[in-house]
Amino acid sequence: MDIHNQAIPHTTVDSSELELWGDPTPAQAIRDLPYSFGFANNENESNSGSGSADANIHGLGNLSTLTLIDGRRAGGNSSRGFEHGGFADLNLIPSVAIREIQIMADGTSVPYGSDAVAGTVNILLHDSWTESKIETLYSDTSEGDASEKQVAFITGQAIGEHTHFVLAGSWYQRNAIYARDRGISDNADRRAQGGQNQGSPTFPGRIQYAGTEYILKDGVSAPVSINDYRVFDSSEDLYNFSASAPSIPEIERKNVMAQISHQINPAIEVWSELLFTRSQFNNGLAPAPWSSSAYNPGILDAAKNSPYRPADIDPNNLSQLNYRSFELGNLEYKQAKDAFRGLLGLRGDIEEWNWETALLYIRTEQDDHYSGIADSDTVISTINDGSFNPFANAFATGTGYDNATALQAAERHPVNEFDETFWTYDIKLTGSPFELDAGLIDVATGLEFRSEEIQVAIDDLFESGNNLGGIQAASFGAEREVAALYLESNIPLVQQGSHSLDLQLSGRYEAYHDQSTSAGAPANQYEAFVYKSSLFYEPNSALSFYLSYGTSFRAPTLTESDGGDQLASYIYDDPTGQTPAATRVYTFISGNPDLEPETSESVHLGFAYQPHPGRGWKLNLNYYHLRTEDSIVNSGQDVVNQNAGGALRDGNGKLFLVYANWFNAAEVKTDGIDLTVSYTHPTTTGLLKAELGVNHVFNYDIKTTSNSPYVSYLGRLVDPRASNENIAGPGSIPEYKGYARFTWAHQQLTVAATINYIHSLDDNSSFTSNNTSRKIDAWSSLDLAAQYAWSSDSPWLLKDSTLTIGIENVTDEAPPFAAGAFADGYDASLYSAEGRRFMISLSRRF
Structure with a gap:
């Protein structure tokens, strides 16, 4: 209900475009836009990904782009940290439920508040659909290793004269891609491509002794003296984690959306929106690496006293020991998320005013289930009792020890829990109460009250730091209360035929109260006032000019303020x-x-x-x-x-x-x-x-x-x-x-x-061969799509059906190699390693 002038450039993606290009969620459609770049969460991220996808406009960061659903916040603070919560995860919103996506690439903090520094992404759900449709989609890469499958439906109808109902649902699943299955990522040794060997130095049989790093000689399963070692070569002897690590994770999602509206009388309408998504994101790494060092001395102390320490190795000069839990398989974590959004609202007219009020509730629960992780206390015990040889290779066995059996006994399956609760109540009013010679003055004003809470429960294994694999973190909780008031106005200064000049003035005030749920933690209170002024000039109906100046703000996330x-x-x-x-x-x-x-x-x-x-x-x-x-x-x-x-x-x-x-x-x-x-x-x-x-x-x-x-x-x-x-x-x-x-x-x-x-981009010289400058090649790709829609006069089997076929990345262009990229040798925020993908979709209306 804001009166933001549409003369400022904005992008609209409607449901027909999502269907034509086979986009299962709005995330991909938004990422393809020219002004979408910079680091943001991405469902193609394995190593540190959360399965979510945020928008990032003009590179200001995903936290500076606000996602809306039907003009209201899609979520609040994320319990996971550096992303938005709730349905601001664009992967939670199925395309079948979307009528249109509106992207406004300029600051919109005045109508919407914090986080809209770079602009907004507004997802408009179907609210007036009047028929039934079933969609099926299948796609796969040229390699045949990342098939996508989707089944979706939407139905809508009028119930009597005053009620309308829409129901939609979908199921989506995508298989994983492993780093070893793509040429750009199959080897962490990137010297042949102009980079460095970025393999891992952490694997069994490597120690640091008397200031020198050693590894076991070839053919030696377990050392009996220092002569069983040779000097470690940091360029040649690194472990190729790409041989087993996933690159693009597996995903499965189930969604349902319902929308109902009822006209109580000609002046008042009540409506409700429901959205529920259950998703699973199977993430992971290569087998978990761990080492003893000044940061984690417990294992080192045990190794110094191990009966398997070679007698000629002085324990006082042993400063580090490395291992990797090959015996436990890959370090994996399955992220299961349930997200619910419910809204109840009233809207209507009072003379020349339009009013709207709504209560919105969003609840998100996510559990991360880990495997491939060992408890360091138990490993220390197995070192002390001799059932684990910390100096040996993986799967080594010998008199008194069996490393696989010992590690399997030490394996744990920790679970981290992330919960978010979001409430908001708002009242909005728009009208044209005053008139000048050039026309009516449009006014929009509103009040908003918001309450958010996040709770992060880290498993004791991670919180204590006793985990050999995975991150160490601390549990925490925090809550936020916000009160906001805004006012917008559009003032016509000149109106002579198609010749016009308008002035927009607007302002917003917000007051915050943040509180950690930790006992005795101080509250954090602050205020923000932002404003915006714009001039819109149309000399004729074909041409318009605009100039705007505005301020905006981003409140610190609860993780940034109170995170453990x-x-x-x-x-x-x-x-x-x-x-x-x-x-x-x-x-x-x-x-x-x-x-x-x-x-x-x-x-x-x-x-x-x-x-x-x-x-x-x-x-x-x-x-x-x-x-x-x-x-x-x-x-x-x-x-x-x-x-x-x-x-x-x-x-x-x-x-x-x-x-x-x-x-x-x-x-x-x-x-x-x-x-x-x-x-x-x-x-x-x-x-x-x-x-x-x-x-x-x-x-x-x-x-x-x-x-x-x-x-x-x-x-x-x-x-x-x-x-x-x-x-x-x-x-x-x-x-x-x-x-x-x-x-x-x-x-x-x-x-x-x-x-x-x-x-093209300049590579990070810290990771290039000899630390020299190099260019990452410019990249281009070709996508093709064709669609045929049979009419209602067609034979029964085909009537009202639509067949869509497409090829993404027709020429199978690999991402350009980047030495400074994290895991797979390319920037996953800009490109995908999927390669060529074929798609076929069939839908039918009833």
């Missing part, structure tokens, strides 16, 4: 030179209750040209400039650079642990243009349409701290999980991203082709 310690591993550039390049360092990430909201300002300037609606040329050009202050970052690299107390080193000066908490310090600036051009030629039997969409980023600069200089991130590969950019990194920001699409429709046949393009 979480252990991850990152790679740092160590200014002392004591830590070898590409060494992964344990990093504790901690919440900070003193965080303030990010504040942003934006300028948009552009024009739209369309002389003949529905045919001929249409042009939209939008220049944007976005600047964010008090950005919430977490830069362990700064801790390392300062050699502060939060960077802990072992006796050799090598980093082994970094403590980094969230803080307000950085500043982000970016500007660029969004361009869309189309030409539509209607015919007597259909149409011919050509479209071009391009985003060109001029600048993308970040100040990591208030005292540091701006650093350009434009055109650079940035994988925050792999490199020294870590969490402060925005992801990859290509200078150009775009598409060209051609659609031809003739009677019942539609044929379409899309060429996708992503500009």
